[in-house]
Amino acid sequence: MTSSSASRKAKIQAAAPKGSLRSGQGGGKGPNRVVVATVVVVVVLAAVITAVILGSHGKQAATTAGGSTLPKGVAAMGAGIVVNPGAPATVPTLDLYEDFQCPVCARFEDIFGLQVVDMVKANQIKLVAHPLSFLDDNLHNDSSKRAANAAACAADADKFLQYHAATFQGQPSTEGAGYTDAQLKQFAVQAGLGGPTLTTWDQCYAAKAHNQWVESVQTQSEKDGVNGTPTLKLNGKAVALAGLTRDTLAAQVKAATK
16 A cells, blocks of 8 residues: 555544544644645635636526435435534534535645544534535536535445545546546445445445435525535634634634533
8 A cells, every 4th residue: 555545544534433533623733824824715715716606506407316315414405414413512513515526625625624523523513514516517527416426325324524535535636527436436435335335325326316415405505605615604604714724713613612
């Protein structure tokens, strides 16, 4: 195994919602704060650009292809996946809106992903994930929808966080190249699915069992005023990405805790 492969595997395994906790507070081996601030400026810039794309999506006719079953952790059509439903009522809800084809979302995941996972492990937040798919229209493919379906099938096996990490780790370097079905299955393997659970994932993915839910999440997100990715909301209030660091995110979560 190469060093890059080992690093990728370690990050995916770190997304597991159990096991030893990491710091998640921005110290120690966390990224340089100046670098974080610089990168997040790019995040905001990209969010402004994608807002234009997202604004035109609602004008297109919605489709109802695929199955209508809800993934595990989802209460209704349009609602996100509650990753840790057992979180206490005293902790704030963090809603995370991302498109798996969004390069800036991958960069955001690289910087803040493990911190968010740490917060989930420690039940410091209730994480609600909203996989969006608006980039399919702009990039003329269906990779966002297929990746969102694949992640939803992984959620059925309690592997959403691991699949989420594997997908962003494996995002194509060229925007618009998209994901192959084989790649999306490989992410399931990297997420820890195997044997009967991988067979079930295969069946779920092949049938597009959650596709109507995927499309409903996109539609509902637009109605809720989400006009770019990544978007974070803490107890329903948008988190400003400009200047955001691991420390300031942790501080906002702490301030929102009852």
